[in-house]
Each structure stands twice: as C-alpha cells, then as structure tokens.
Amino acid sequence: MFPRNAWYVAATPDEIADKPLGRTVCQERMVLWRDAEGQVHALEDHCPHRGAPLSLGFVCDGRLTCGYHGLQVGADGRTVAMPGQRVGGFPAVRRFPAVQRHGFVWVWPGEPALADPARIPHLAWAESPEWAYGGGLYHIGCDYRLMVDNLMDLTHETYVHAGSIGQKEIDETPCTTRTAGDEVITSRFMQGIEAPPFWKMALRANGLPDDQPVDRWQICHFHAPSHVLIEVGVALAGHGGHAAPDAVKVSSIVVDFITPETETTHWYFWGMARHFRPDDAALTAQIREGQGRIFSEDRAMLEQQQANLLRWPDRRLLALNIDAGGVQSRKVIDRWIAAERAGMAAPTAPTPTAAAA
Structure with missing residues (x-):
C-alpha cells in the first residue's frame, strides 16, 4: 500500500x-x-x-x-x-x-x-531569504494516493475551487505529462486569460494590476514516495509567462507532503512557498488562511470519494488523459513497493527540479 x-x-x-x-x-x-x-x-x-x-x-x-x-x-x-x-x-x-x-x-x-538523511529532498526555497513560507496540517480520511491523484490533475479546480483558483480555461487547456526517472511532471500553460480571484489578490499584493490579461502556469512535480510540489503563478500577458521577469509576475510553489497513516487515512502537510514580498508576514497569514479554505474543499471531496470506493469496492475507475499524472505517479509508488518486497535497497530519491529551487 x-x-x-x-x-x-x-x-x-x-x-x-x-x-x-x-x-x-x-x-x-x-x-x-x-x-x-x-x-x-x-x-x-x-x-x-x-x-x-x-x-x-x-x-x-x-x-x-x-x-x-x-x-x-x-x-x-x-x-x-x-x-x-x-x-x-x-x-x-x-x-x-x-x-x-x-x-x-x-x-x-x-x-x-x-535511512540515509541524504535522501531527504533538498528544498532550496526553505533556506532562502527570497522566499516566504506558510502552511498547515490536515488529517484526511482517504487513501494517500487519492490525494496524489488530486494534486497531479488540477482540472478539478474549475469545479471544486470555483470561487478562488478555478476557471474554465483550466478545462480548455490541455496538459502534458512526462517522467524523469521516478519524478512525474504534469504541466499546463494558459495564455492571455483573466486571473482568478486568488491570483488577482496576489497581483495587487505585489503592486501589479489585476485587471489585465495574464499568462498562468501549473507545473506539478511528483516525487516518491508521496511528495508533490507545484509551481504556480501568473505573469502579465506577453512577458514570457513562466519565464517572465519577477517584476511582472507573482509565482509560488504549492507544497504538499502526503504522509500515509493507515490504508484509508493520511496526514497532509500543505503550504505555499512564495517568491514575492517575502518579508510581509500579514500577506503570508492571508495566503495561508485562503489556502486552508481551498484545501478544506479538497478534503471534503476526497473523504466522500473514499467512502464511495469502500461502498463499491468492485467498481473499476476510469482513466482519462487528464489522469496521466496520477497514473504515472502510482506506477512509481508501485515500483518502490515491489522493490521493497523483493528485498532490494530503497531507490534513491531524485533531487527536486525547479519546483524546489
């Protein structure tokens, strides 16, 4: 498991x-x-x-x-x-x-x-004064892999988080998934769109206009055994999107450490590492409060999903192209479990890519 x-x-x-x-x-x-x-x-x-x-x-x-x-x-x-x-x-x-x-x-x-401590992922943002971090902890009543699925397919934001980070362009923009060893990366880039409420707030907080079109990105990085780091942000349209200079964008890393408790419960350490206005403690608290509400919406959905899966254990779940990130992540988890059962040494956890830089 x-x-x-x-x-x-x-x-x-x-x-x-x-x-x-x-x-x-x-x-x-x-x-x-x-x-x-x-x-x-x-x-x-x-x-x-x-x-x-x-x-x-x-x-x-x-x-x-x-x-x-x-x-x-x-x-x-x-x-x-x-x-x-x-x-x-x-x-x-x-x-x-x-x-x-x-x-x-x-x-x-x-x-x-x-247990080699060198296998603990290096998180450069956690040691840099150019970044601020705020987060929390939820105990969630579902299989930890359902949370991995949830975070590696952000299409649900349009529906579950309609009042904060969701928007129709997420549905309308295809995502791509690739693997690099035991890392799985799912990316979506949206061009020339209106920023959703959360990102309008972030733009204003960074002294940028919130009424102009933006380019938005979501780059989800799964790292075994169950860590997901998501590069997110918006930039004023036409400046390069994800690669735009700091002066015209707001960017962050959504931090998700998912720790299994039992087969149907897990500990969810959530947070956001922010790469703008790192010294603003009030902004950190505001973002943490907003994130807490967003992730509570995920918790409500996932716990009901788990209840349904236990109620109908023989029903097969369907996999679509938007599920590729979760499907590939589960394959990595399965490989790690199989290696343990075969008596092989623990795989070497990859060094996090740009999501932790």
Whole structure:
C-alpha cells in the first residue's frame, strides 16, 4: 500500500516544542520527542512496562518518561530508570530514524540501516531569504494516493475551487505529462486569460494590476514516495509567462507532503512557498488562511470519494488523459513497493527540479 523505506514528514517542529507527540506513519505508531539538546527522536509509542502510550508522558532530564509509572527511556529506546525498580533487563523500545530539516520533522518507518538523511529532498526555497513560507496540517480520511491523484490533475479546480483558483480555461487547456526517472511532471500553460480571484489578490499584493490579461502556469512535480510540489503563478500577458521577469509576475510553489497513516487515512502537510514580498508576514497569514479554505474543499471531496470506493469496492475507475499524472505517479509508488518486497535497497530519491529551487 505504501513504501516504508522512505522519508516522510511526520510533524512540524512546533508540534514537539515542549512535549511528546503521538503520530501514526505507515501504520507505525510513533512518539516524537526532543532530548535535552533539542535533538528530535522517534520511538515506538509503547512503554515496555505495561504498554501505555509513551506519548502521554513527558521529557525529564532529557529522557522520555512514561506518564503511567515513570519509566524512563533514552534516545536509543533502552530503559534507563524507573522509580524503585530494577529495569536493566527491559527490552528496548523500537527506534525510528528521525531528522529535522527544512522546517519539518522527517521519519523513516522502514529498515533503519537504509535511512540515509541524504535522501531527504533538498528544498532550496526553505533556506532562502527570497522566499516566504506558510502552511498547515490536515488529517484526511482517504487513501494517500487519492490525494496524489488530486494534486497531479488540477482540472478539478474549475469545479471544486470555483470561487478562488478555478476557471474554465483550466478545462480548455490541455496538459502534458512526462517522467524523469521516478519524478512525474504534469504541466499546463494558459495564455492571455483573466486571473482568478486568488491570483488577482496576489497581483495587487505585489503592486501589479489585476485587471489585465495574464499568462498562468501549473507545473506539478511528483516525487516518491508521496511528495508533490507545484509551481504556480501568473505573469502579465506577453512577458514570457513562466519565464517572465519577477517584476511582472507573482509565482509560488504549492507544497504538499502526503504522509500515509493507515490504508484509508493520511496526514497532509500543505503550504505555499512564495517568491514575492517575502518579508510581509500579514500577506503570508492571508495566503495561508485562503489556502486552508481551498484545501478544506479538497478534503471534503476526497473523504466522500473514499467512502464511495469502500461502498463499491468492485467498481473499476476510469482513466482519462487528464489522469496521466496520477497514473504515472502510482506506477512509481508501485515500483518502490515491489522493490521493497523483493528485498532490494530503497531507490534513491531524485533531487527536486525547479519546483524546489
């Protein structure tokens, strides 16, 4: 159902700023916490004494402490101490590799020996002062692959997001899909159109007119195991569209880290990296609020889609040309799963292309 030998976003740093956090990733129940030096760790969320969730505990003297009877474990999962008890023979709690990078906490639910931090995708925008980022987290009741399908085919924007980013030209403009190794890229370029409400707001925010024709682009990049980064933006028409100079456009990257929880639920870390007015905190908050509403519309649709698929499990879904991005992405996911089952090493995740630059 999902690759395990891969890095997934499990949390944002603020979620474990001062207390442990319980989270399930790829059906593995984990507790995320920080030691005395602030280093992030992930262990199985199960106390070896009586099975209580360690995530209900606290950190004391750099050790994760069970909130039931005070048993303490270290970063390696070994029991360190327990009030009035001898615990030297207790079994170690399973450890999951965990790394904080680019403003996210990443975990590896598979074989720890294969967890090379170099496989975490490099996100240049996350470390550049020329970019601003704002985002959020949704728990969504559907198979994570349905979200991948959704993001690799933006035709739905015309209907699901009619009041913000949708417009008829999305339907009317064909998209192209290509693969580069394990990366899938779906592109759509619209010329000389009226900007939809969200992009009119962005144009005004960047000091550009919102009543002139624009060229609009959507370039969706799927990266295994389940990350989608989407280059989006508009430029005043006739200046080169996607390649137009910064002075006549507004451009961003829609950031989508999709982390499977179970076969029918996932964690959706969403956001937008913005390449204009990066110091405007009020604009970041405004865009985050608007994005939150947009993605809540996706959540409502996808959860009902999942309910229907469970209700009629034998009905075959149809694939059209607009579905090519999702179809190819699923093929990549299937290859990763097949490689794991065959005992092969985890594939090397590709370096993100322009979507992360």
